Amino acid sequence: MRIALxxxxxxxxxxxxxxxxxxxxxxxxxxxxxxxxxxxxCGQMHFNTGYRPDAVPLVARFARTFGDYDAVVTPSASCxxxxxxxxPRLAEEYSPPALVRQVAELVPRVHEFTEFLTDVLxxxxxxxxxxxxxxxxxxxxxxxxxxxxDRPERLLRAVKDLELVDIPSAxxxxxxxxxxxxxxxxxxxxxxxxxxxxxxDSGAEVLCAADNSCLMHIGGGLSRQGATVRTxxxxxxxxxxxxxx
Amino acid sequence: xxxxGVVWLxxxxxxxxAREALKDSQLRANLKRATGTIxxxxxxxxxxxDDWEALREAGAAIxxxxxxxxxxxxxxLEESVxxxxxxxxxxxxxxxxxxxxAELVRATGEREVVKIKSMATQEIxxxxxxxxxxxxxxxxxxxxxIVQLGDDRPSHILVPAIHKNRTxxxxxxxAEMGHWGQPAPDGLGDDPAELxxxxxxxxxxxxxxxxxxxxxxxxxxxxxxxxxxxxxxGNGRMCLTLPETLITVMGIEKVVxxxxxxxxxxxxxxxxxxxERMNPYTSTWTGTTDGDGPSxxxxxxxxxxxxxxxxxxxxxxxxxxxRCSACLNVCPVFERTGGHAYGSVYPGPIGAxxxxxxxxxxxxxxxxxxxxxxGACYDACPVKIDIPEVLAHLRAKVVESKGRTPEALAMKAxxxxxxxxxxxxxxxxxxxxGGRALARNGRIGRMPGPLAGWSDSRDTxxxxxxxxxxWWRKNRETE
Ligand code: SF4
Numbered sequence: 001m002r003i004a005l006x007x008x009x010x011x012x013x014x015x016x017x018x019x020x021x022x023x024x025x026x027x028x029x030x031x032x033x034x035x036x037x038x039x040x041x042c043g044q045m046h047f048n049t050g051y052r053p054d055a056v057p058l059v060a061r062f063a064r065t066f067g068d069y070d071a072v073v074t075p076s077a078s079c080x081x082x083x084x085x086x087x088p089r090l091a092e093e094y095s096p097p098a099l100v101r102q103v104a105e106l107v108p109r110v111h112e113f114t115e116f117l118t119d120v121l122x123x124x125x126x127x128x129x130x131x132x133x134x135x136x137x138x139x140x141x142x143x144x145x146x147x148x149x150d151r152p153e154r155l156l157r158a159v160k161d162l163e164l165v166d167i168p169s170a171x172x173x174x175x176x177x178x179x180x181x182x183x184x185x186x187x188x189x190x191x192x193x194x195x196x197x198x199x200x201d202s203g204a205e206v207l208c209a210a211d212n213s214c215l216m217h218i219g220g221g222l223s224r225q226g227a228t229v230r231t232x233x234x235x236x237x238x239x240x241x242x243x244x245x
Numbered sequence: 246x247x248x249x250g251v252v253w254l255x256x257x258x259x260x261x262x263a264r265e266a267l268k269d270s271q272l273r274a275n276l277k278r279a280t281g282t283i284x285x286x287x288x289x290x291x292x293x294x295d296d297w298e299a300l301r302e303a304g305a306a307i308x309x310x311x312x313x314x315x316x317x318x319x320x321x322l323e324e325s326v327x328x329x330x331x332x333x334x335x336x337x338x339x340x341x342x343x344x345x346x347a348e349l350v351r352a353t354g355e356r357e358v359v360k361i362k363s364m365a366t367q368e369i370x371x372x373x374x375x376x377x378x379x380x381x382x383x384x385x386x387x388x389x390x391i392v393q394l395g396d397d398r399p400s401h402i403l404v405p406a407i408h409k410n411r412t413x414x415x416x417x418x419x420a421e422m423g424h425w426g427q428p429a430p431d432g433l434g435d436d437p438a439e440l441x442x443x444x445x446x447x448x449x450x451x452x453x454x455x456x457x458x459x460x461x462x463x464x465x466x467x468x469x470x471x472x473x474x475x476x477x478x479g480n481g482r483m484c485l486t487l488p489e490t491l492i493t494v495m496g497i498e499k500v501v502x503x504x505x506x507x508x509x510x511x512x513x514x515x516x517x518x519x520x521e522r523m524n525p526y527t528s529t530w531t532g533t534t535d536g537d538g539p540s541x542x543x544x545x546x547x548x549x550x551x552x553x554x555x556x557x558x559x560x561x562x563x564x565x566x567x568r569c570s571a572c573l574n575v576c577p578v579f580e581r582t583g584g585h586a587y588g589s590v591y592p593g594p595i596g597a598x599x600x601x602x603x604x605x606x607x608x609x610x611x612x613x614x615x616x617x618x619x620g621a622c623y624d625a626c627p628v629k630i631d632i633p634e635v636l637a638h639l640r641a642k643v644v645e646s647k648g649r650t651p652e653a654l655a656m657k658a659x660x661x662x663x664x665x666x667x668x669x670x671x672x673x674x675x676x677x678x679g680g681r682a683l684a685r686n687g688r689i690g691r692m693p694g695p696l697a698g699w700s701d702s703r704d705t706x707x708x709x710x711x712x713x714x715x716w717w718r719k720n721r722e723t724e
Contacts, residue, residue, distance in 0.1 A: 007713045009663060013673045014706065016713035035717045041663040046656060048618060050640030054660035061664060086637075144620035173577040177617025184615060185698025186264045190273075190581045191617075192702060220703030223688055 004034050004066055006074040006110070009041035015212045018075050021239035022113055025126050026073070028239075029117075033073075038065045044082040047090070049179045056094045059087045063102040071120060072110045075235045077142035077210040080112035085145070112142070113235055114151045114210060124158045129242045131161035135204035136234070137195075137218065139211040140173050152210055152234055159237060167207075168198045176217040192221045199229060208234040258611035262586035263578075272408050272583055279407045280574040286520025287571060287625070293522075294512070303509045305629040308565035311501060312555060318467040318500045319546060325470025329532020331542040339369035342547050346371060346459065346492055347378045349543055353490050355380075355457045361474065361481040362386040363461025364568060365494045365547055367399065367590040368603075371459070382459065383425070383451050385480040387444050394421040400584030400592060402570040403518050408583050411435040422447050448480065458484040458539070462495035463567070464510060465544070468503045471531045472544065475514060475524035485528050491539035497546050498564040510567060513627040517569035550603035559638040563599045565628045572622035572632060578615055587612060594622035598635040606639055607646045613639035666714070673712040680708040 003026065007019040026033050042062060043055030062083065066072045074080050084107055091103040117123055136156060142148040156164050175181065175191025195218055199207055205228075209215050212233050219231035257265075266272060291297050311318055323333040336342035346366075350358055358375070360366065360382050372382045372393075384393040391406040392399050395417050399405030406414070415435040422429045427447045433439060460481070464473040472493055474481050485491060501507065515524045533542050555561050573579045573593030584592030589600040589609070597616055601609040613636050622632040644653065662668045683689045684707035692700040699705075711719075 009669065012669075012713045013676060014708055016709055016711060016716055019713040020716065035714070035721070037714060037718070038666055040666055040669050043663075046660060048637060048640070049652075049656065050613075050637075050642075050644035051653070051656045051660070052641045054656055057660065057664045140617065140619035140621075144624055173617050173619035173621070175577070175617060177619065180614070180617045182695060182699050184260050184263060184578075185701065186260065186267050187578055187581050187615075188617075188698075189702040190267050191577055216706065217703060220688075220705055223704040224702060 001031070001070045002034065002068070003031055003071045003073060004036055004069040006039055006042075006062075006066065006072050006079070007035070008074060008076045008079045011075060011212055014216065015233065018212055018233040018235055021233065021235040022073065022075050024239040025117075025128075025235060028127055029121060029123060031121075034069070036065050042079045042082045042087075043090070044079055044086075045178060047082065047086050052090060053094060055086075056090055059090050059103065060095070060099055062087065063099060063106055066110070067102060067106055070109060071116065072106070073113055073116045074110070075113045075210070075233060076212065077112050077139055077146050077148065078213065080110060080115075081141045081145035083107060083110045112146055112148065112210060114142075114148060114155055115146065117155060117238075118151045124154045126155065126158070126238050128158075128162075128238045128240050129160035130237050130240045133163045133165055133203060133205045134237065135165050135167045135199065135202045135207050136170075137167060137174070137199070137207055137209040137214065138170055139209050139214045142210045143171055148210065155238060156208070156234070159240075160242070162237070165202045165204050167202045167204070169194075170198075174214050174218050176214045178213070181217060188217075189221075192217060196221045196225060196227070200227060204229060206230045206232055206237070208232050208237055210234055257588070259582075259586055259588070259615040260611060262588060263582040263615070266582045266586045271410070273581060275408055275410050276580055276583055279404060280580050283404075283520055283574045287517060287574065290516045290520050290522055294516075300509060300513055301627055301629050304513050304567075304627055305565065307501060307506050307509060308628050312498070312561055312564055315497065315500070315555060318502055319497055321467040322465055322470060322500050323546075325467065326465075326472075326532060326542075326544050327470075329470045330534075331470065331532040331544055334543060334545045336545050336547050336549070338549050342369050342494060342545055342549070343371055343374040345543075345545055346494065347375060347380065349490070349492055350375070350380050350457055351378070353457050355455075357381050357383065357451075357455060358457045358459050358492075359383050359385050359451050359455040359484050359488065360389070361458070361460045361476065361484040362389050362405075363459065363494060364402065364590055365461050365496050366459060368496075369494070369547065369549060371494070383448075383455075385448050385451065385484055386476070387441065387478055387480075390444055390448070391417060394418065394425065398585060399590065401573060402568050402591070402593070402595075403573075404570075408585070411437060411440060414440055418443055426450060452480075452483040452487055455484075455488050457490045457492065458488040460484060460491065460493045462493050462499050462544075463514070464507060465495060465500050466502075466504045466507065467500050469531055471504060471529050473507065473527065473529045475511070475527050477519065477525045479526050482526050482528050485530060486538050488539055490541040490543070491530075492543045492545065494545045494547055497548055497551050498566075514567055514569050517567075517571040517625070517627040554599075554602040557602065560598070560602050560635055562630045562635055563595065563602060565630055566595050566599065567628060568595075569627055571625040571627060572630075575621040575625045576616075577619060577621065578617065582615075587615065594632045594636075595630070598630075598632055598639060601639055601643075606642045610643045610647070613637075613643055670712070670714060673708070673714075677708040677710055677712070680705075681710070683707070 043058035046055040175188040401407040688704040
């Protein structure tokens with residue numbers, strides 16, 4: 001199986017360690033990962049902010065870059081959702097039939113990281129060890145967009161020495177929402193305050209999720225409050241082994 | 246009121262209105278308690294039905310079919326209502342609908358009407374119009390009464406006074422009831438039963454003397470001409486049966502093809518709205534009947550932007566709404582800001598997609614952005630309106646209507662960078678250098694310009710020295 005990593009522009013720039021963690025886990029499981037350098041961005045920011053035509057070349061680039069792979073894995077639920085839901089929509093709306101076909105063929109091979117582990121590779125124990133109290137935040141895109149269900153928790157429960165704790169009202173939105181946090185900063189901050197209170201309530205040392213964007217928002221709020229809870233992408237926890245963290 | 250007549254839009258943009266609302270901690274507490282309670286009740290009663298998802302599918306399918314053949318069903322409805330002894334009027338916009346109602350009331354020689362909760366009449370500003378004509382409209386729904394006495398605006402579809410707690414309501418009753426009719430009893434307490442009793446007495450005299458009633462409609466069946474209202478307090482039943490003349494104002498999207506379609510909606514609606522298995526009062530009436538109920542019945546079919554909405558293949562979903570308010574109660578944005586921030590009779594997620602379509606996106610440009618696209622509304626909606634899809638669709642229309650804004654230019658520039666791995670790499674390097682220069686202990690604090698709002702409450706990590714693609718090139722490609 002030829003596996004490509006779609007790192008996403010955001011992780012590429014801000015959270016390269018998440019990409020390295022994905023590679024570590026997949027290699028530990030005996031797979032080879034490729035990173036096509038032609039990849040850039042799924043177009044989510046443009047699409048969600050109303051700049052749909054600007055996202056179309058990015059859709060075409062994505063299809064071109066990843067068309068030859070058996071599987072495309074991404075550590076971002078929201079970008080996986082963008083590709084799955086909206087690439088076909090944009091191709092239909094703005095593009096020649098060739099791209100519509102290309103996108104339709106590629107989309108079923110694009111997987112969010114935890115989905116890829118559980119559904120495609122069929123593993124829940126990835127051989128990780130992480131002796132900490134961890135809370136999992138189900139981001140809206142993993143929860144209601146991709147319907148990841150309990151896949152992330154199943155993976156986390158199989159991690160050696162990890163104690164999984166619950167966040168109160170875990171399914172309520174953290175208030176990030178991409179440009180929402182900028183355009184509606186006050187409302188976003190009010191939602192963030194409630195989320196952070198819940199995170200602190202949980203007693204977790206580490207908060208993880210399948211989306212670094214929401215984590216950056218929550219972690220940024222916690223840091224401003226002077227809280228010591230660390231935020232980490234779930235892949236980084238799955239990459240951790242005895243003695244490493 | 247805007248030219249097209251959706252009341253009270255033209256207030257500040259959503260972010261500004263929200264900022265004001267967020268300062269009111271009492272409001273936030275009231276909202277959190279109220280929406281939380283209804284939310285839990287809804288989940289409990291919806292999960293009792295093992296065919297809940299099938300019911301949602303059915304509801305969505307009926308609404309879709311109705312929208313596709315709306316013209317046909319409306320004509321059929323007109324025929325059925327006429328055959329049953331009613332009169333049908335068509336109103337293209339708010340002005341026309343208001344004029345028709347005022348004329349009908351004037352023809353009876355009356356100067357007072359009782360009203361049962363109707364969003365359509367709020368949408369067109371009917372009470373205000375009638376007042377200008379010297380006709381007083383009395384709201385008879387408890388929450389509507391509270392809103393009317395407070396010279397306030399409804400802030401929720403189902404619980405218009407959700408923003409008020411009972412102490413605030415008691416004070417309002419004591420101060421205002423006397424100006425509208427029977428005053429509140431001396432020493433009124435803030436116990437819900439006491440408040441309800443005061444309202445009941447206040448309203449009773451209105452019910453017994455009113456000769457004209459104005460209502461909305463939850464549904465109207467094209468095949469039989471039957472109009473349906475569901476409610477909780479019985480005030481609707483009073484309005485619909487006691488007066489001599491009944492005038493119903495209904496949005497054209499409320500028609501359903503057949504009487505048997507109600508089977509689906511009368512299960513979906515109460516569960517989604519109040520978390521009850523059945524509405525305490527379900528009233529249906531078909532034209533007029535000698536010696537029973539109103540002797541004159543007028544049905545006003547209101548367009549007011551709906552046929553334009555219908556023309557939009559993605560946006561028309563919003564017309565399927567049965568006004569259950571489930572989307573409001575699960576919306577994290579509504580929960581913080583309340584309904585007034587939406588500047589429209591239709592607040593919350595459904596308001597954010599319906600209002601811009603009814604009044605034109607350029608007149609409500611901030612509303613499609615008043616959401617994180619978290620999707621909770623879509624999951625809750627009993628007729629499966631994909632509100633996030635419509636929000637994203639309308640955002641594109643807003644952007645298109647605004648042309649070359651600074652944001653549009655920035656987005657264009659970003660798209661150019663993102664379509665080139667080389668430019669992206671260069672931008673990453675610049676961000677890394679710039680970001681690290683700004684950072685203290687690896688974190689960036691307050692930022693200027695459009696990012697000020699973001700950085701007011703969050704630190705941002707400094708971008709790492711090396712992007713993933715650089716790391717890969719150095720560590721993997723040389724192997
Ligand atoms: S959009 Fe759906 S959930 Fe919201 S009020 Fe309408 S029917 Fe109810």
